[in-house]
Amino acid sequence: MLSYLSGTVKERQNGEMILTVGSDEQGWVGYQVKTPDHPRYEAYVPGHRAEAYLYTHVREDAFDLYGFISKNEKNFFMTLLSVSGVGPKMALGLLSHADENSLMSMILNQDKEGLTAISGVGKKTAERMILELKDTIAKKVEAGILRNQTSLDLPGSKNSEIRVGSSEKLFIEAYLALQGLGYKEAQAKMMIESALKKNTGLRQVEDVIKQALQVGY
Numbered sequence: 599m600l601s602y603l604s605g606t607v608k609e610r611q612n613g614e615m616i617l618t619v620g621s622d623e624q625g626w627v628g629y630q631v632k633t634p635d636h637p638r639y640e641a642y643v644p645g646h647r648a649e650a651y652l653y654t655h656v657r658e659d660a661f662d663l664y665g666f667i668s669k670n671e672k673n674f675f676m677t678l679l680s681v682s683g684v685g686p687k688m689a690l691g692l693l694s695h696a697d698e699n700s701l702m703s704m705i706l707n708q709d710k711e712g713l714t715a716i717s718g719v720g721k722k723t724a725e726r727m728i729l730e731l732k733d734t735i736a737k738k739v740e741a742g743i744l745r746n747q748t749s750l751d752l753p754g755s756k757n758s759e760i761r762v763g764s765s766e767k768l769f770i771e772a773y774l775a776l777q778g779l780g781y782k783e784a785q786a787k788m789m790i791e792s793a794l795k796k797n798t799g800l801r802q803v804e805d806v807i808k809q810a811l812q813v814g815y
Contacts, residue, residue: 599654600629600663601653601654602650602651603619603629603631603649603652604647604649604650604780605618605619605620605629605647605648605649606645607642607644607645607646607647610642610643610644612635613632613633613634613639614630615630615631616628617629617665630663631652631663631665632662632690633650633664634666634671634690634693634694635694636693636694636695636697637802637803638667638697638774638775638803639667640775640807641775641776641807642778642779646779646811647779648780649779650666650778651665652666653672653686655686666693667774668777670698670744673744674693674698674701674702674744675689675693675698677734677738678731680731680734681723681726681731684723688718688719691716691717692719697771699746702735702746703746706735706736706746708732710728713727768800768803768806769790769806772793773790776789776807776810789810789811790806790810793810793813794806796809796813797809
């Protein structure tokens, strides 16, 4: 069972990508990977190296790979699958609507309205998610299996900590996306800071990531 891939993105569109792994000497293999269709996944840029934490879903008529930009997001995806009536397609749809931290907060805060605002999630499904996952998520966060990111440690920041609020969300999502591409913490931080300094009008995660990749380090 595949659980992790590191390679080069050959193609990407509509929440799917082909990740090529190998070398010119040994040959190349392309894996088709389904990902959340969310701006933070603009980090998977064709022609660039990337890594993906995989969930393998096997059934009689299919062998599907679901890829995630972080181990935490993969673990949360698998946690969603434990809910009665929630399969890989719906779980992926949830993560296409919001990141795992936002979804965890909705569940922990019993935000039915927030969950039912997501396409495909009805009132009963939202209630089941809250009922079946509220305690589970809290226990997994306490055990360190899941990280409900209310703060992020970054080198060079005041007290080595940046609090996640509305003004920092753009920075955080871009930062995590670059880490998913294999950039080190300090490098990702400098790339994003340079991108935001160069273009103060950036408001979308995908635009920050593209600018950061152009800056490089």
